């Protein structure tokens with residue numbers, strides 16, 4: 442597995458806050474790094490940006506490379522519990538423990554100031570990781586996130602494969618189900634394109650709006666007319682997300 446890291450000029454003066462970007466299905470670290478145009482905003486705010494891969498690599502499990510929404514490129518940021526996936530597909534532990542420890546050893550990251558952001562499957566990852574670690578992450582945003590994986594085809598396929606058919610345990614990895622008990626209180630920014638072909642079947646942001654409302658979590662859900670699911674959409678609004686994260690990462 443590979444990741445990318447952007448170091449802003451401000452690291453010359455000492456450790457800087459870190460923003461994790463979690464990408465979506467089919468991606469590697471490269472998609473956001475090369476297409477989002479985020480480096481100028483990271484430099485402006487003095488944020489380190491880390492882009493992990495979306496699944497383990499170098500494995501060849503049965504069926505691992507046959508579909509674009511399961512297996513390689515589709516790790517869903519969870520720790521699988523079903524063999525053989527549970528031996529390698531531990532993306533939650535990778536993103537929350539293994540990678541941050543590696544970064545702390547090698548780069549000037551301020552581990553007291555961590556934010557998380559993502560797209561689609563990576564939006565699901567960002568929301569669920571933040572909700573599971575509300576004392577750790579200071580800022581949270583997403584583009585077109587999968588918010589209710591226990592209800593939509595992408596999530597149901599992945600969870601059945603990684604966790605098995607018993608659905609009771611799935612809810613512990615569903616942002617809408619986690620919201621109320623999470624204790625998350627910082628404002629969340631979500632952008633959703635209204636021309637996104639996955640909007641009605643896979644994304645259903647209205648479910649997240651309802652969950653945040655019930656939980657008392659401040660959510661700004663921006664429905665962007667004419668925008669699809671692509672990195673053109675992300676590149677258009679990524680500056681607003683960096684402003685959002687900087688507001689919470691740069692304070693004391």
Ligand SMILES: N[C@@H](CCC(=O)N[C@@H](CSC=O)C(=O)NCC(=O)O)C(=O)O
Nearest residue numbers: 465466467468472509561562563671672
């Ligand atoms: N199989 C199609 C569509 C794949 C796709 O749209 N992937 C999105 C994420 S979808 C949810 O997690 C993506 O970010 N693609 C990479 C990109 O650079 O656009 C296909 O392969 O086109």
